[in-house]
Amino acid sequence: MPVARPETSDSRIIAHVDMDCFYVQVEQRKQPHLRGQPTAVVQYNSWKGGGLIAVGYEARKDGVKRSMRGDEAKKECPQIHLVQVPVARGKADLTIYRNAGSEVVSILARKGRCERASIDEVYLDLTDAAETMLKETPLETLESIDEEALKSHVLGLSLNGNDDRETVREWLTRRDADHRDKLLACGAIIVAELRLQVLRETEFTCSAGVAHNKMLAKLASGMNKPAQQTIVTLASVKGLLEPLPIKKMKQLGGKLGSSLQTDLGVNTVGDLLQFSEQKLQDIYGANTGTWLWNTARGISGDEVEGRLLPKSHGSGKTFPGVQALKSVAAVEKWLKELCEELSERLQLDLETNKRVAHTLTLHANAYKSTDTDSLKKFPSKSCPLRYGAGKVLEDSVNLFQAALREFLGSYTNPVDGGWGVTNLSVSASKIVAAPSGTCSITRYFHGQDRFHASSEQSDKKFAPESDNLSPSRTESHSASHQTDCGEGQTQITPDTSSLDQYETACKDEAIESCLTSTHHEPQLRLSEKERNNNDGKRSYEQKRKATQEKGTPSILRFLQTNSCSSSNQETKCLPSEGVQEALDMGSESQNKRRTDSWRYNAGEIDQSVVNELPAEIQEEVRTWLRPQKQANTVKRGSSIAHYFSPNKNEQTNLRKS
């Protein structure tokens, strides 16, 4: 159920930034000759040309839509370029898109609190930045305003089509404007700058909404795409919301929205205005009632969370039709792939971001051949997460068995036959900062088993997901609709009735599931080495672009100048290749490190072995070993090789990197 939060202040300045046709832009950066060409990204499965998951704006002009398959798109637009999503482990691999999203986030986060809402969406709280700007430079004294800000769409501002930019300039610099509008104007100028910055540094365009709260900013960001921004003034809120179909509002796409329609005859947000808060509370309860009343008036107190990293990691695959998994062995085979991938991402998250996940959850969709009750859901199951691919697999298999027993109503382990699994995924959630000291140790040892002692696991309970996860997470997963997209693929459309968290925190995961993807760890930050590699090329390229861009009036112009033909791509499009190379190099070396990784048991480490560690690691290890002293019973001289990497040089390099 939605939660009504008190409106903190309508003087906040919130932006919602949404990348334009994101996967297409990422592919176009990789293959610059595709710039300006009708392009779409298709799922890895080539059935009927593959399902389209991202469509470029040139192709949209020719009538190509995301709901189409490649063959259909080719009929609509014969010259379309269909790029297949990268594949790893026989599944889609979203690493390049995640990394590209991280590049954007790191730029946007420079100006205020930043919440990574999905693979290509970010909320920004620019209140402080706008206040500071207003204090330092009264808007009416601004001599020049960036063209990008002048191209803003100001809701409620009437334009005559003649000198629209001049009209926007006047609005932005009004001396007698309300303080809140002045802050909005500052927010718009800041967002325009940020969007240009994103373009210069990443070559990606994005669109944005600037408003006094998250709800309005999100509504606005999609109103003028691509590469444009929309400002929601307080005066425009009523006009913006009133005609909107109720189901289009966030969190009202599902049951609650349907109830408003059928029980109260509310079809638009305007219809909702006629109900008092009391009446709505009587029908839907105090919280939801107030939330509805506020929503109809554009009031929302949701804060921008300072979160640059995903809330969970997931890996899933679908097995529609004849591909359904019909034996425990077949399920285990795929679980192995999924768990290995999840484990890699967890390990990388630990190394890169110093975070650990605490809950492992298994989700599946299944059917019974003899089922009359086809609506019965396969239960999701959770347990404490133990690090190490082997342990994740072991636990996932146990979770699956427990869920299957419950699904089939069996007291013993079910036999094969009579059931089929059409969708399988594992996810890790409850991700928190790793206890201090664990990360550098991790890098040195590459041990994986220390976060959950085995005793904790031995008596673990296989609890239903809802026992371990917040209601929102539970709902987010159960609220996905699946549409068969052909062999091996399922399109998951998030049910908009689900909570905010679905669209925000879990969108990545939904998209991954949709692609039946396996992917590597999302990296918020590039490693030092990768950054250095990038910096060289980027800074050169940035400087070149900055010079080239001086005086360029708009983002669209920028794109035109960067529409690389195959003949000039080498000279114009170096940086994306450079970045990609750096990223690829990074993941390759990490894979190698993982292959060479080994295990150790804290309780068995000999003190003399600790003394051999590099000085910077020793103290951390000692701190970490202190509570384990009792268990430190291994005799001196016990096999060091058992605890440490066979390749000392490799470890030394790791430490340095």
Ligand code: TTP
């Ligand atoms: P969106 O932001 O929904 O769309 P988009 O960025 O492609 O286009 P727009 O300019 O209209 O915002 O999704 C972001 C990316 O997520 C998209 O490029 C591809 C991926 N995606 C899927 O893989 N499957 C899906 O069902 C959706 C909706 C998106």
